[in-house]
Amino acid sequence: MLSRCRPLLGTYVEIEATSQAAIEAGYAAIATVHRLMSAHEADSDLSRVNCFAHLGPVQVHPWTALVLERALFWAKESEGAFDPVRAGRAAIENGYLPRHPGQPEPVAAHWSWLELQGRSVRLLKPGCIDLGGIAKGFAVDKAIEELRRAGADRGLVNAGGDMAAFGARPWPVRIADPLTRSPRVEIALDNEALATSAVVVGADRRWLSASVRARSAMDTDALTKVLLSGSTRAHHCLDLARATGLRIACDGSIEEVSGEMIPA
Amino acid sequence: MRRAAWFTILPTAAVTAAAPVSATVYLTIQAAQQAMFPGARFVAHDLAFTTDQRKAIARGSGVGSFDKVQRVWDVRSGNGRAGWFIVDRVLGKHEMITYAVALSPDGTVKRVEILEYRETYGGEVRNPNWRQQFVGKRSGSQLQLGKDIRNISGATLSSRHVTDGIRRLLVTWELLLKNA
Numbered sequence: 001m002l003s004r005c006r007p008l009l010g011t012y013v014e015i016e017a018t019s020q021a022a023i024e025a026g027y028a029a030i031a032t033v034h035r036l037m038s039a040h041e042a043d044s045d046l047s048r049v050n051c052f053a054h055l056g057p058v059q060v061h062p063w064t065a066l067v068l069e070r071a072l073f074w075a076k077e078s079e080g081a082f083d084p085v086r087a088g089r090a091a092i093e094n095g096y097l098p099r100h101p102g103q104p105e106p107v108a109a110h111w112s113w114l115e116l117q118g119r120s121v122r123l124l125k126p127g128c129i130d131l132g133g134i135a136k137g138f139a140v141d142k143a144i145e146e147l148r149r150a151g152a153d154r155g156l157v158n159a160g161g162d163m164a165a166f167g168a169r170p171w172p173v174r175i176a177d178p179l180t181r182s183p184r185v186e187i188a189l190d191n192e193a194l195a196t197s198a199v200v201v202g203a204d205r206r207w208l209s210a211s212v213r214a215r216s217a218m219d220t221d222a223l224t225k226v227l228l229s230g231s232t233r234a235h236h237c238l239d240l241a242r243a244t245g246l247r248i249a250c251d252g253s254i255e256e257v258s259g260e261m262i263p264a
Numbered sequence: 265m266r267r268a269a270w271f272t273i274l275p276t277a278a279v280t281a282a283a284p285v286s287a288t289v290y291l292t293i294q295a296a297q298q299a300m301f302p303g304a305r306f307v308a309h310d311l312a313f314t315t316d317q318r319k320a321i322a323r324g325s326g327v328g329s330f331d332k333v334q335r336v337w338d339v340r341s342g343n344g345r346a347g348w349f350i351v352d353r354v355l356g357k358h359e360m361i362t363y364a365v366a367l368s369p370d371g372t373v374k375r376v377e378i379l380e381y382r383e384t385y386g387g388e389v390r391n392p393n394w395r396q397q398f399v400g401k402r403s404g405s406q407l408q409l410g411k412d413i414r415n416i417s418g419a420t421l422s423s424r425h426v427t428d429g430i431r432r433l434l435v436t437w438e439l440l441l442k443n444a
Contacts, residue, residue, distance in 0.1 A: 004290055004291070181383060
């Protein structure tokens with residue numbers, strides 16, 4: 001088993017697989033997602049949307065359209081607990097995202113101002129879309145696809161805590177406390193994905209982090225934000241993704257969160 | 265004892281005040297050289313910076329803290345230069361990272377590989393109450409606790425320190441390697 005780590009998507013992306021060719025194919029997929037959906041890169045699909053989509057429709061890559069579509073789906077189903085438009089405006093206001101030359105100040109603060117038809121994206125007023133809460137997961141899904149396509153029979157991709165794995169034997173994985181980085185929970189990842197998101201240090205919240213386990217890494221990435229928000233839609237959303245979750249509370253206790261249909 | 269269907273709560277009693285460190289080695293320097301420049305020859309070209317050079321690099325890159333000697337290899341293939349291979353180290357809040365950068369002869373970044381990632385768990389000891397709560401507790405155990413498990417899902421670590429480091433290496437190339 002080979003293991004590599006490269007800086008991409010603003011974090012460290014680790015790929016484990018049985019062949020170097022598979023690992024290269026995995027990184028190529030991740031680099032493509034980075035190029036298309038990073039709001040930091042001035043010439044990404046996403047930055048073009050943020051600069052021009054309020055003036056008229058902007059055509060994007062099928063992958064970007066797919067992620068935007070899923071982002072809108074989760075925004076709607078979570079009733080805005082996950083919202084890439086609100087998140088984008090907050091990121092600009094707090095200085096987490098740059099405003100590129102020509103990019104308007106974001107006004108829109110709700111996902112309903114974003115319209116997607118096929119590969120065509122429009123913003124009904126100036127806005128900033130941040131896919132930081134979902135694109136890493138999508139990149140992990142794409143990398144896993146590429147590892148399989150390249151013939152790897154076992155592999156793991158970990159993009160800074162958004163991870164997925166496949167193979168005949170499950171992968172032991174630990175969830176770390178976001179503050180101390182010490183491992184708190186162990187799970188066996190069995191042809192599925194696990195994402196963990198932490199609350200920004202200093203925020204006055206009930207939970208330090210939320211983790212979600214499901215088939216799709218893209219879904220787990222988005223759903224951690226829904227769990228962290230404390231939204232009452234969390235159970236509904238977990239059901240839709242056939243996912244399970246857990247949260248590490250501020251007092252260090254660990255709370256399981258499951259869908260409505262699964263008895264607690 | 266709490267029953268959990270799909271995860272195991274780890275005991276934290278084993279965590280000591282000695283601030284345990286986990287290190288992951290992905291590639292040795294030699295393996296990274298062969299991966300980045302297959303079949304090439306590597307001529308050591310370490311840079312021992314003078315005070316003035318350090319100041320100039322810090323000014324040009326905006327990165328003030330770095331090693332006094334930079335490990336650099338002049339990469340040769342046939343009679344010409346294939347590029348530069350540089351090993352660098354950055355310190356984050358919780359991690360120390362050793363990484364390698366392959367530069368083409370004109371100073372563009374061809375590839376970056378993390379060689380070693382070393383993480384400290386020093387923060388754990390700051391809040392003993394958290395530890396106390398879970399001493400000896402473990403439930404739903406389906407897995408043997410592996411000593412070598414290193415796939416961690418946690419707060420996303422920013423790779424900003426490496427990004428800053430690469431910017432500093434490009435300034436170093438401009439000042440000291442471009443015309444070497």
